[in-house]
Amino acid sequence: MANPVLVEVTRGGIVESFHRGGFALVDGAGEMIDHRGDILRPVFPRSAIKVFQGIPLIETGAADAYGFGDRELALACASHSGEDGHARLAAEMLAKAGLDGTVLECGCHWPFDASVSRELARRGERPTALHNNCSGKHAGFLCTAVHQGEETRGYVGLGHPVQQRAKAVIEDLTGFDLNSDVCGTDGCSIPTFAAPLKSFAHGFAKLVSGHGIAAERAAAGRRLIDACMAHPWEMSGTGRACEALMQAAPGQVFAKTGAEGVFCGALPELGLGFALKIDDGATRASEVLVAAIIAAALRSHDADLATRFDALSKTTLRNWEKTEVGAVRATLD
Amino acid sequence: MANPVLVEVTRGGIVESFHRGGFALVDGAGEMIDHRGDILRPVFPRSAIKVFQGIPLIETGAADAYGFGDRELALACASHSGEDGHARLAAEMLAKAGLDGTVLECGCHWPFDASVSRELARRGERPTALHNNCSGKHAGFLCTAVHQGEETRGYVGLGHPVQQRAKAVIEDLTGFDLNSDVCGTDGCSIPTFAAPLKSFAHGFAKLVSGHGIAAERAAAGRRLIDACMAHPWEMSGTGRACEALMQAAPGQVFAKTGAEGVFCGALPELGLGFALKIDDGATRASEVLVAAIIAAALRSHDADLATRFDALSKTTLRNWEKTEVGAVRATLD
Numbered sequence: 001m002a003n004p005v006l007v008e009v010t011r012g013g014i015v016e017s018f019h020r021g022g023f024a025l026v027d028g029a030g031e032m033i034d035h036r037g038d039i040l041r042p043v044f045p046r047s048a049i050k051v052f053q054g055i056p057l058i059e060t061g062a063a064d065a066y067g068f069g070d071r072e073l074a075l076a077c078a079s080h081s082g083e084d085g086h087a088r089l090a091a092e093m094l095a096k097a098g099l100d101g102t103v104l105e106c107g108c109h110w111p112f113d114a115s116v117s118r119e120l121a122r123r124g125e126r127p128t129a130l131h132n133n134c135s136g137k138h139a140g141f142l143c144t145a146v147h148q149g150e151e152t153r154g155y156v157g158l159g160h161p162v163q164q165r166a167k168a169v170i171e172d173l174t175g176f177d178l179n180s181d182v183c184g185t186d187g188c189s190i191p192t193f194a195a196p197l198k199s200f201a202h203g204f205a206k207l208v209s210g211h212g213i214a215a216e217r218a219a220a221g222r223r224l225i226d227a228c229m230a231h232p233w234e235m236s237g238t239g240r241a242c243e244a245l246m247q248a249a250p251g252q253v254f255a256k257t258g259a260e261g262v263f264c265g266a267l268p269e270l271g272l273g274f275a276l277k278i279d280d281g282a283t284r285a286s287e288v289l290v291a292a293i294i295a296a297a298l299r300s301h302d303a304d305l306a307t308r309f310d311a312l313s314k315t316t317l318r319n320w321e322k323t324e325v326g327a328v329r330a331t332l333d
Numbered sequence: 334m335a336n337p338v339l340v341e342v343t344r345g346g347i348v349e350s351f352h353r354g355g356f357a358l359v360d361g362a363g364e365m366i367d368h369r370g371d372i373l374r375p376v377f378p379r380s381a382i383k384v385f386q387g388i389p390l391i392e393t394g395a396a397d398a399y400g401f402g403d404r405e406l407a408l409a410c411a412s413h414s415g416e417d418g419h420a421r422l423a424a425e426m427l428a429k430a431g432l433d434g435t436v437l438e439c440g441c442h443w444p445f446d447a448s449v450s451r452e453l454a455r456r457g458e459r460p461t462a463l464h465n466n467c468s469g470k471h472a473g474f475l476c477t478a479v480h481q482g483e484e485t486r487g488y489v490g491l492g493h494p495v496q497q498r499a500k501a502v503i504e505d506l507t508g509f510d511l512n513s514d515v516c517g518t519d520g521c522s523i524p525t526f527a528a529p530l531k532s533f534a535h536g537f538a539k540l541v542s543g544h545g546i547a548a549e550r551a552a553a554g555r556r557l558i559d560a561c562m563a564h565p566w567e568m569s570g571t572g573r574a575c576e577a578l579m580q581a582a583p584g585q586v587f588a589k590t591g592a593e594g595v596f597c598g599a600l601p602e603l604g605l606g607f608a609l610k611i612d613d614g615a616t617r618a619s620e621v622l623v624a625a626i627i628a629a630a631l632r633s634h635d636a637d638l639a640t641r642f643d644a645l646s647k648t649t650l651r652n653w654e655k656t657e658v659g660a661v662r663a664t665l666d
Contacts, residue, residue: 107653320440
């Protein structure tokens with residue numbers, strides 16, 4: 001059966017396009033608080049679980065050994081916009097472990113943000129691996145490897161201890177068997193593992209509730225989540241959806257985007273985790289849907305706060321002359 | 334009932350995302366040759382019917398009065414990439430009618446093609462309305478207005494004779510009542526009218542078969558279609574899908590993209606027209622689906638040619654290190 005329509009794109013009086021998908025909102029015990037669509041089909045979480053992948057940076061002691069503060073930890077969980085400050089901070093992290101950008105194996109790409117890209121071009125520059133949106137996560141991987149005395153080369157491979165540690169954390173948090181059938185290669189060359197939305201949502205709920213996992217792991221996860229909520233720009237970039245969502249409720253909402261229409265996150269005070277995927281992979285849809293899910297979850301706890309997320313669950317479409325021509329809006333009800 | 338899945342996006346061994354939609358392949362008599370999904374729901378054709386909108390440029394005699402050749406006619410039907418040559422040709426068209434780029438009411442935007450955009454930025458320039466992907470169509474509108482002795486200002490408004498002529502052509506070709514319920518505003522500020530996919534497909538079939546329309550109109554449409562097939566770069570841009578599709582079968586395939594996952598076109602030798610829409614508006618999906626529809630239509634007539642379009646019905650996905658990680662592929666069968 002097809003997933004429900006969760007986002008509509010209107011033009012004039014007509015629904016021009018629409019997006020189907022599913023989501024799960026779960027508590028630490030794994031109890032389903034809200035959901036739509038198929039939440040059991042394994043889907044790739046992509047960058048939405050960078051917090052899970054960052055936990056070994058804390059647990060091995062590498063973050064403390066290199067004196068990483070919240071800004072560095074937020075960048076280690078980031079899909080950043082490749083702004084100058086992001087690239088510089090990634091370089092500073094690597095320098096702490098005696099490395100530079102040449103050891104990154106994430107590849108180069110022009111920053112996703114078109115204006116950042118054009119500014120780089122205007123200065124006659126080209127992007128390096130430090131501008132890759134995943135360079136902070138990779139800096140975290142590399143620093144952990146150096147701290148553990150491991151070979152850095154090939155750290156993106158599934159067999160490398162860096163990826164094995166990340167995989168073990170994801171398996172622990174999701175409770176899902178990450179066998180080779182559900183393994184793909186991510187844009188930044190590391191393995192990505194597909195699991196049900198329900199399992200990813202439960203993983204985030206475990207981290208913020210402490211339910212069913214070791215206290216040390218919950219503390220590590222919470223430290224990363226708190227760092228991201230305190231430094232949303234480091235975790236995303238100027239004007240990005242993750243930044244706007246976390247600025248709307250400082251310290252109360254953690255939300256992280258992933259490629260192909262994924263969003264994961266947590267409401268720490270409520271001990272809840274969530275995960276969503278748009279069937280067709282559209283980011284414009286995931287960005288309004290996540291706001292609608294958060295608004296619905298907060299409604300009975302804090303109606304004012306919920307209203308702020310209602311506003312983020314719809315974006316106005318304008319043409320090149322700035323005339324309003326339609327909207328992208330979540331249709332949860 | 335949900336439309337069928339027509340395009341899959343894979344990663345590793347998993348279908349990561351998928352796209353639903355519908356299409357119609359119709360002959361000049363309106364006979365359905367092939368179709369999937371809902372082809373009766375009104376959808377906005379957006380830029381995919383620029384040929385329809387260009388017909389008054391021919392029928393009024395403006396194109397001949399200004400000495401427009403096939404390159405200018407192709408640009409009048411284009412969603413171009415904003416390359417230097419496109420902007421220059423649009424300016425040349427306007428100059429023929431004593432105008433310049435300042436009269437364009439389509440708005441400015443950075444060229445959709447990121448590398449074209451960055452090259453403009455690298456030179457310290459900013460886009461003008463001449464770089465707008467629709468500037469050729471608007472140049473055609475403006476030249477027609479001048480030729481007819483009409484006020485150019487406000488030519489994008491529904492009440493202006495330019496838009497009334499375009500609307501009358503679309504109504505004639507689709508046979509659909511274009512009332513205010515189905516009217517929206519396009520990205521370039523002109524009205525866009527929603528109609529069923531079947532009707533748009535039939536309109537293109539009428540143009541290439543001559544069925545059911547005035548001979549003069551069929552000739553005008555065929556002249557524009559031939560111009561586009563002869564000059565695919567002018568109608569699209571370097572490396573774009575429309576260019577690749579028309580270069581794969583010179584003179585045998587006309588295909589034109591539209592925003593929000595639309596494609597329309599014709600197989601002139603077979604007297605067929607087609608129209609497709611991806612429900613979620615994804616261009617990556619419309620681009621492989623159109624190739625699959627063309628391949629299927631050509632199979633029994635020219636198997637070798639069909640094979641060329643089979644190849645275009647799948648694109649390989651690579652990560653930033655150029656490793657193959659998946660594919661976008663049409664799943665017509």
